[in-house]
Amino acid sequence: MEQKDDEVLGKAYDSQIMKRLLGYVKPYKRYVVLAIMLNVLVAALGPLRPYLTKLAIDDYIAKADHNGLLVISLLLAGSLVFQAVMQYFLTYYTQLMGQKIIYDLRIKIFSHIQKLALRFFDKTPIGRLVTRTTNDVESLNELFSSGIITVFSDIFIIVWIFIFMFTMAWDLSLVTLSVLPVLFYATFLFRRKVRESYRDVRYHLARLNSYMQEHIGGMSIVQLFSKEKREMGNFSSINNAHKNANINSIFYYAVFFPVVELLSSIAIALIIWYGGGEVIQGTLTLGVLFAFIQYTEMFFRPVRDLSEKYNVMQTAMASAERIFKLLDNESFIKNPLNPKPLPVVNGEIEFRDVWFAYKDDEYVLKNVSFKIEPGQTVAIVGATGAGKTSIINLLTRFYDISRGQILVDGTNIAEVDKRELRRHIAIVLQDVVLFSGTVKSNIGLNSSEISEEQIIKAAETVGAAKFITALPNGYNQEVKEKGATLSVGQKQLISFARALAYNPQILILDEATSSIDTDTEILIQKAIEKLLEGRTSIVIAHRLSTIQNADKILVMHKGEIRESGTHTELLAQKGIYYRLYQLQYKDQEITRSA
């Protein structure tokens, strides 16, 4: 029900949030003041015209003054042109300002999210973060570019209309404006209902979209299990709910607009009845009557606008609140104030009594200690959930440890700049991540420090060059969404090549070859040995053949290192590793003896 969560609307105005928002307007303060002043001025031009019409009727048409009529007509035209020109500049500059503010804010949010720790990503759906950077910011746009400023303009239009009306005929004004409370009430009611039903529409639209999104992605599952009929049923009911929500909202529009028209006709009828009476009595001129009829048309719009602005404000406040909450979240992996430099690394890694938990004190790693000498290859084995990936997460400071120390070349990694640390380490993650772009950009990650030759070299090393060059556009082949037209192994090879192109001092492979055949794997191993000679590597794998040559093997079990040593040493221990070995190889005895 995430969508509904995001739809909670609170106050239309919250001074604290507003203050903070205005902070973003500050650089453009002068624009705002200018815009508001111009608005007050322009607001008078519209209401001025019915007044000029009155003059035309009473002073010139009634008195048969052709020249006067021409002058007043030109005046009317002049005010129209002037208003149009002013309006142009006002719209342009306020929108420009809004766009600039939004741009600043959007980048700020994006950069902030980039800095957040993985712990934050673990518990926040990606979709929600995307909404913050896109839709939430967008709803602030409306506030900045039209909201704040047009509110002033609408208010002043109403004020000017009142001023003109009351100076011309206060009693007729009161009679005419007697429909106003009804209009206000109707508008208020309409806005509320529409808002509710609109929220409903949005909720159902979001449901429809996320259903489609998900099932387009998983269509082959639907088809493989022959569930088209059932899914069609599910789709129909969501589609139907969406339709009904829309039809419900039609009702409010269908009622509201005729009611407004009716009210404006009632106002006109009142003017004719009451004002007409006064004209007959001679206490009112025809011109005034005329102007009043025009004013009734005129004040309906800003009233409707204002109530709409209320909604804009409300949505904007809610969005702003969510955005600020995100910006206030400072769950970063903190860099030390004075980071120790770590320009070169030999690749010595040491874990000293490391304890770690993702949640409170459910320890995932308990008292883990080990040491890797520079240039060594260390393998980690263990069942899923044993904590292998967690060890890697700590070494790269994706998470901070609870207790203990992790040292690289004898330096505690908490004391160095985490980005500098990561520059020495390349990881091939368990889950392949491909970005939109080409094969080349997926290997080189658009880094200016990685040349095309290095990319090709890396691809050749992992044996990916063969299939890449066979692609119609070779290295420049677009990668389809999530690499849909590549085999799974091929995708892994690309992410492997990415790590090599990075030319790291420490290489980490987290089940990086799980979908790659042994032949290719051995080729890669040999090539890496040459390429990364003297560098440290950590390998996590389930296939024992992958890891048997490691200088040291760590056997993890339920968060602890239970055994460590070389392959032969571990077999001799007849512990966990030995049992694992038996599972993988016991049936091969036959062949051995054969």
Add this chain to the structure above:
Amino acid sequence: MHELKKLNKYFLRYKRKLFLGILFILLSNLGQVYIPLLLKDSIDNLTSGFSYDVLLDKALFIVGAAFFAGIFRYLIRMTVIVVSRDIEYDLRQDFWSHIQKLPLRFFQNNSVGNIMAHATNDIGSVRMFVGPAVMYSIDTGTKLIVIIAILLSTSAELTFYSLLPLPFLSYFVYRLSKKIHIRFMRIQEKFSDLTTKAQESFSGIRVVKAYVFEDREIEDFSEISRDYMEKNMAMVKIQAYFQPILFLIAGLSIIIVIWAGGNKVIAGELSLGEISAFIVYLGMLIWPVIAFGWITNIIQQASASMKRLTVFLNEPVEIKNNELTSYVINDYSGDIEFRNVSFRYSENFPLVLDGISLKIKRGSTVAIVGGTGSGKTTLLNLIPRLYDVSGGEITIDGNNIRHIPLDVLRRRIGFVSQETFLFSDTLKRNILYGLDKDNDSEVDKAAEISKLNNDLDNFPKGYETILGERGITLSGGQKQRTSLARAIAVNPRILILDDSFSAVDTNTEEAILRNLREFMKDRTSIIVSHRISTVKDADTIFVLDNGRIKEQGTHEELIALKGYYADLHYKQLLEDELKELS
């Protein structure tokens, strides 16, 4: 334009409501057009008749006419616009039922975002045509004719002068709203780029952080944002003068009436009442005239959208039942045979499978091994007809699979794809996806075989735990085992496992394989794996190399053959064993 004729069948479904809608429009216009006439009479009464009764009369009539018009305005929306939602619903239903039939090929070559855009934007713009555009064009058309007739009968000359600016207005709106539409589309495109970038960057955050390219990501994102801002400003530029000019042209009409009409009043050719009616009528005309330009655009957009939708709806359903389908087949026992099967992904791509012939007896287990990209997944995908063969044929129980009804074929295949896809629903509903009933004992059984029950402690709400964005994230191994449980739950005759244990540790894998051996006793199973330990017990092992079968036989036979498989086996042996061997 003729694209929109395709909508006729939808219109026909709702012809009664639409007919009523048109009737309501006419009736409502009758009321609306009457009001200015009343206004004219009352103002004329103020310059010549001076009767209070007439005033009250006219005032009441105005309210009455407005009420009459209002009732029908209400009914118009409740018919025409409701029909547009009905048609939107129908269109979307047709769209989705077609999408569901499209082959995997289609989904691999079109991004989700692209398909979604059609489902939302294109259907949306067709709806704008079906509803508002139809409503306003009838409304506007009738109003325009009646009002112009009335104006002409009042004063032909004044009508001519005052209507002079309106065609320009219409043309102006037409031109600009076309531009606006184009720029709007560009904004939408950029916005979707923005969304895609954020989505990709956040979901790949581990890689971003590990390779320290946050700065580059921020730079990229800034660039897209800047572009987006520019696209927005391009739109603002138009919008900024669009409205002012609209009001300028419309306002000029009225000023012309005041000036030219005023002179006529002075000359005694027209009454003041007539002038006021004129002004009110002009006010009524301005919107229709604007609407004309706007509607023309909606129609154009809708027809472009309809064209795109038609392309989609004509996207061939490659894989379906056809005249060769023999509906008497309602089950099979699971003897599979490939006869000289070849396959390529499309015309200009190379052969991925070439002359594959193999037999799989019911109840047997076969394994397929082979290098990365050798065609294993492709081969498996042919069995449930995710793709159709390019040459040769595949039979089950001697029937060409193209002749077996599609749902019969697929219903008894348990398919575990190499890349797991789970729905963001509860664990239980994922496991029972292939069944139509809730069945707890099935869940337990399937979870037992796939060893998912070992992890039950990790799921906060047991099998009711929700997966995905709104729930918990499963580890790779857990995902694979859930997907296996889902396949087992359908009680398959043929079980297909495509490298389904790659993320499962050997220990657990061994336990699963032991369970499967029992479960698969009289079912056919096909296993793809890179681990010798997984495939060695298969009845037959096929070695695939570059789309051809290179070796086949039992583990022992293949070892004796000393070919690719023996080599693979040798390489997976550990060094000390190798020493022992020598």
